[in-house]
Amino acid sequence: MSNYKLGLDYAKQQDTLDELSGYRQQFHIPKDNKGNEVIYMTGNSLGLQPKITKNYINQELEDWANLGVEGHTEGKNPWLHYHEFLTETMANIVGAKPLEVVVMNSLTANLHFMMVSFYKPTSKRYKILIEADAFPSDKYAVESQLRHHGYDDKDGLILWKAREGEELANYDDLETILKQHGDEIAMVMIGGVNYYTGQFFDLKRIAALAHHHGCVVGFDCAHGAGNVQLNLHDSGADFAVWCSYKYLNSGPGSLSGAFVHERHANNKDLNRFTGWWSHNKKTRFRMRDDFDQLPGAEGWQLSNPPILSMAAIRASLDVFKTAGFEKLCKKSEHLTGYFEFLLNELNNSDIKIITPSNPKERGCQLSIQVKNADKALHDKLTDAGIITDWREPDVIRCAPVPLYNSYMDVYGFVERLKTILN
Structure with a gap:
């Protein structure tokens, strides 16, 4: 003290x-x-x-005005690879390797893309465990995944509740749930820092416990990224997502980050939605080649990045880097x-x-x-x-x-x- x-x-x-x-x-x-x-x-x-955000965005507006499409390759910060300018600093903030991190899409969209790959229900193991007072969008997202796969969203959802008269979730209760229902649970998806109470969960403990019972583990770190040391790589989580407009100061509704642990980096058998930005960079513009998966988190991208939003993120990340x-x-x-x-x-x-x-x-x-x-x-x-x-x-x-x-x-x-x- x-x-x-x-x-x-x-x-x-x-x-x-x-x-x-x-x-x-x-x-x-x-x-x-x-x-x-x-x-x-x-x-x-x-x-x-x-x-500095205005200057960073204005630079891209100027290159767009002066170069048009050539800004993709000839701009001061070529747009073709712009998302790569964010990777190293973002990886450092969330405690990951650059291979494991990408900035793309919006928060709940990324959560769905991760669940497409990592939520693999079977007739016996199909349930999803979340904290009872999760942020509403997380609850809505996992409920919709249950329905999408043909399961009842009430029967398929297991809630980790705080005890009567308490606000904070208790790890003993989580262990009890997993002992009792672990063989029914396909995925554990917890908010890294609870939006309401501010409780920062022990990600490594949760991941180890869930993996012990054969569950996939993901975290929504919207309230953690830029706020706490998440150490995502060391946590052992399979995936994580976070937004950039809270502690990361990137502007209203700005882009999200996604983490995929390096043990999945080269697994091309993982089910996923794909688009041309997850295709091999060297052959992407040949257009008629068969799909060739990028390794790491970049392999979950779909579309070319929105540069003006990324410029705002880059401005904030540069402040973080110097501080x-x-x-x-x-x-x-x-x-x-x-x-x-x-x-x-x-x-x-x-x-x-x-x-x-x-x-x-x-x-x-x-x-x-x-x-x-x-x-x-x-x-x-x-x-x-x-x-x-x-x-x-x-x-x-x-x-x-x-x-x-x-x-x-x-x-x-x-x-x-x-x-x-x-």
């Missing part, structure tokens, strides 16, 4: 000592109607825009710890943090449950210049992001919350 202190001077001192504090200046911080910067705590929903992801994670742990400390020091019995208190079991998000509250509390916070995320029935999700949030942001948030609650 760090020796956090109360008071404005401590927050100012921590910002002065923070070697990453300058990165805040590299982002556009929204302002209220009086022209004051808001306290932006929703990087877990939509990350802020790096100031250093390990440094960001270290700051995140301290900044969120400070946030937790200040909330606990309020000594308000109406407030409960439902996110794990162990820093290794969470990222930067804290989910604050407020007794007898409704969305009016969220509206009051907004009026006070604080942008947070409200989740029914009574939870405020707050994420002090290490790239652009400061200790003063955290201090200001708690002071304003205290005033509103009083």
Whole structure:
């Protein structure tokens, strides 16, 4: 436990000592109607825009204007191989080998593409296990896969539920489910960081347990990528997907990432949907050749990449690269710890943090449950210049992001919350 202190001077001192504090200046911080910067705590929903993003996109617009189709090969950043500019930094952020990572499509589309390959139901083993409070799109996606394969989506779905009166999922319960139903479960698909509670699951433990029972394992890391050390390769997961518009700051609705473990890299027998961008790069433009599968995660691509969206991702990844992801994670742990400390020091019995208190079991998000509250509390916070995320029935999700949030942001948030609650 760090020796956090109360008071404005401590927050100012921590910002002065923070070697990453300058990165805040590299982002556009929204302002209220009086022209004051808001306290932006929703990087877990939509990350802020790096100031260099406009330049990165404009470069591609200029090449399009000046070169037309020749931009694919003659542009400053040739479009033909543009997705490759993202691979190494993205792989580093999610803890994977470059062979295992590709940026393509949108999040739930990638989840479906992965399930096409890895969900292989049989008459005996066809069920899918997810956490009970998974993000809705994950639940909808796996239910639709069950229906697509001719199974009942209620009978085929097994939910890993938190215990009565608790918010966090318990690993003993997961072990019990797999002991009882493991031979019926074809796939375990868990959100790497739960969107609601902020609980960061032990991916390696889950993957090992599921594999022991013969299940395929995938993770939706939408709330993990750019937030925590996922170590996807070492986790042993078969696949993972994530979006890039939350902690990875690539803009609303931007592209998704996909991970396929290297043990599957050269398995051409895996069922999959294909398109010409998963075909051998050397012969792709011969057009009439039979399909020749690319190895690794690139072999799941379908179409040529949307360059303008990729340019925005590249801008953000370049900020991550210069800041250093390990440094960001270290700051995140301290900044969120400070946030937790200040909330606990309020000594308000109406407030409960439902996110794990162990820093290794969470990222930067804290989910604050407020007794007898409704969305009016969220509206009051907004009026006070604080942008947070409200989740029914009574939870405020707050994420002090290490790239652009400061200790003063955290201090200001708690002071304003205290005033509103009083």
